[in-house]
Amino acid sequence: MLGATGSIGTSTLDVIARHPERYRVHALTAHRSREPLLALCHRHRPAVAVLEREADAAWLRERLGEADLPIEVRSGPEALVAVAEAAEAEVVMSAIVGAAGLLPTLAAVRAGKRVLLANKEALVMSGALFMEAVSRHGATLLPIDSEHNAIYQCLPVEHRGGLARHGVTQLLLTASGGPFRGWSAEALAGVTPSQACAHPNWSMGQKISVDSATLMNKGLELIEACWLFDARPDQVEVVVHPQSVIHSMAAYSDGSVIAQLGNPDMRTPIAYGLAWPERIEAGVQALDLFQVARLDFEPPDEVAFPCLGLAREAMAAGGTAPAVLNAANEVAVAAFLAGRLPFTGIAELVARVRDAEPVAPADELEAILEADARARRTAEACLVRR
Numbered sequence: 013m014l015g016a017t018g019s020i021g022t023s024t025l026d027v028i029a030r031h032p033e034r035y036r037v038h039a040l041t042a043h044r045s046r047e048p049l050l051a052l053c054h055r056h057r058p059a060v061a062v063l064e065r066e067a068d069a070a071w072l073r074e075r076l077g078e079a080d081l082p083i084e085v086r087s088g089p090e091a092l093v094a095v096a097e098a099a100e101a102e103v104v105m106s107a108i109v110g111a112a113g114l115l116p117t118l119a120a121v122r123a124g125k126r127v128l129l130a131n132k133e134a135l136v137m138s139g140a141l142f143m144e145a146v147s148r149h150g151a152t153l154l155p156i157d158s159e160h161n162a163i164y165q166c167l168p169v170e171h172r173g174g175l176a177r178h179g180v181t182q183l184l185l186t187a188s189g190g191p192f193r194g195w196s197a198e199a200l201a202g203v204t205p206s207q208a209c210a211h212p213n214w215s216m217g218q219k220i221s222v223d224s225a226t227l228m229n230k231g232l233e234l235i236e237a238c239w240l241f242d243a244r245p246d247q248v249e250v251v252v253h254p255q256s257v258i259h260s261m262a263a264y265s266d267g268s269v270i271a272q273l274g275n276p277d278m279r280t281p282i283a284y285g286l287a288w289p290e291r292i293e294a295g296v297q298a299l300d301l302f303q304v305a306r307l308d309f310e311p312p313d314e315v316a317f318p319c320l321g322l323a324r325e326a327m328a329a330g331g332t333a334p335a336v337l338n339a340a341n342e343v344a345v346a347a348f349l350a351g352r353l354p355f356t357g358i359a360e361l362v363a364r365v366r367d368a369e370p371v372a373p374a375d376e377l378e379a380i381l382e383a384d385a386r387a388r389r390t391a392e393a394c395l396v397r398r
C-alpha cells in the first residue's frame with residue numbers, strides 16, 4: 013500500500029478489511045502522517061511501515077515497541093522501492109500522489125507485480141518507458157482511476173495492439189466538470205483553495221481536487237488513457253457529465269457505445285483491481301437509476317479551463333513534454349494551495365514552463381527525472397518573478 017494514509021489508501025484498506033480471508037497487508041507507507049500511520053498499523057498489522065523522515069520512523073518504532081507490535085519501520089525513498097518490489101507483496105497499490113510515486117511504482121512493475129495504478133502522474137511522466145517495462149517484466153497493470161477502470165471494463169479482455177484492431181473507434185472519457193463547471197474565466201480569478209477542493213461528487217486528496225477544478229486532472233487522464241489503451245489523443249474525447257454516474261465509455265465501429273456505471277465511490281474500481289478477474293463486495297451502495305433519473309452531457313469549456321488543451325499538446329509533443337507539464341502543474345497547485353498563486357495562474361504557470369523547457373527524448377529514466385527537476389526549478393523561478 014504505497015500512500016496508505018491518503019484518500020485512495022483509506023478506501024483500499026476499507027475494501028481489504030471486508031475480505032480478511034483473501035488479503036493480508038504486507039507494507040503500509042506514508043509521507044509524514046505518522047499518527048495516522050500508527051493507527052493503521054494497529055488496525056492492519058503489516059510486516060513493514062515506511063515514512064519519509066528517519067525522525068518520524070524512530071517515533072513510530074517507539075510507539076509500536078510500546079504496543080508490542082512487531083512491525084519493521086523504515087524511512088526514505090529507497091524503503092518505498094524496497095517494499096514495492098518485496099517478494100512478499102503480490103499486489104501493489106500505487107496511491108502516492110504526484111511524481112514521488114514514480115520510482116516505487118516502476119519498481120513494482122519491474123518486479124512483475126499486479127500493480128493497481130491510482131498514481132496517474134507516474135504514467136504521465138514516463139509513458140513509453142513505463143508501458144515497455146510492464147510488457148518486458150510481465151506485470152499486470154490495472155487502472156484504478158475510475159475513468160480508466162471503466163474503459164478497461166468496456167474493452168475486450170485482450171485489448172493490446174491498438175484500438176482499431178478490436179473495432180474500437182473512440183474512448184469517451186467522462187468528466188464531472190469540477191466545482192466551477194459553467195464559470196467564466198473572469199469569475200475563476202478569485203476562487204479560493206477551499207472552494208477548489210470542494211468537489212461536487214468525489215471526496216479526494218487536495219492535489220487531485222484542484223486538478224479536477226482546473227480540468228488538468230482530465231488532461232492527465234487523457235495522457236494516461238493514450239498510454240494504457242494504445243490510443244492517439246484524437247481517439248480520446250472528453251465528455252462533461254455532471255452526475256458522475258457513467259465513469260467512461262468505449263465506442264465501437266458498429267455503432268455500439270459501452271459504458272460502465274456506478275455510484276461515484278472509488279471502492280468500486282479498487283475492488284475490481286484487487287479481485288480481477290473476479291468480483292468482490294466493495295461496500296458500495298447499489299446504483300438506483302430512478303434516483304439518478306437523468307444523465308447530462310456537454311463539451312468541456314477549454315477557454316475557461318485551458319489546462320486540458322495544455323495536456324493534449326504535451327501528449328502530442330511527446331518525449332519529456334508530459335513530465336514537464338506534470339512537474340509545472342505540481343508546483344503550481346502547491347503554490348495555489350499555499351496562497352502564492354491565483355487559480356487562473358495555474359494554467360499560466362504551466363504554459364510559461366512549457367515555453368521555457370526544451371522537449372527531449374524520454375526513453376531513459378534519467379532524462380525524465382532531469383526534465384522533472386528542471387521544470388520544477390523553472391516553475392519556482394517564475395513564481396518568484398511574478
Ligand SMILES: NC(=O)c1ccc[n+]([C@@H]2O[C@H](COP(=O)([O-])OP(=O)(O)OC[C@H]3O[C@@H](n4cnc5c(N)ncnc54)[C@H](OP(=O)(O)O)[C@@H]3O)[C@@H](O)[C@H]2O)c1
Pocket residue numbers: 014015016017018019020021041042043044045046064106107108109110112130131132133156157158214215216217218219220278
Ligand atoms: N482520491 C481519489 O479519489 C483518486 C481518484 C483517482 C485517482 N487518484 C490518484 O491517486 C493518487 C493518490 O490520490 P489521493 O487523493 O489518495 O491523495 P492523498 O489523499 O493526498 O494521499 C496521498 C498519499 O501519498 C502520500 N505521499 C504524499 N507525498 C508523498 C511523498 N513525497 N512520498 C511518499 N508518500 C507521499 C501521502 O502520505 P501523507 O498522508 O503522509 O501525506 C498519502 O498517503 C493521485 O495520483 C491521484 O491522482 C485519486
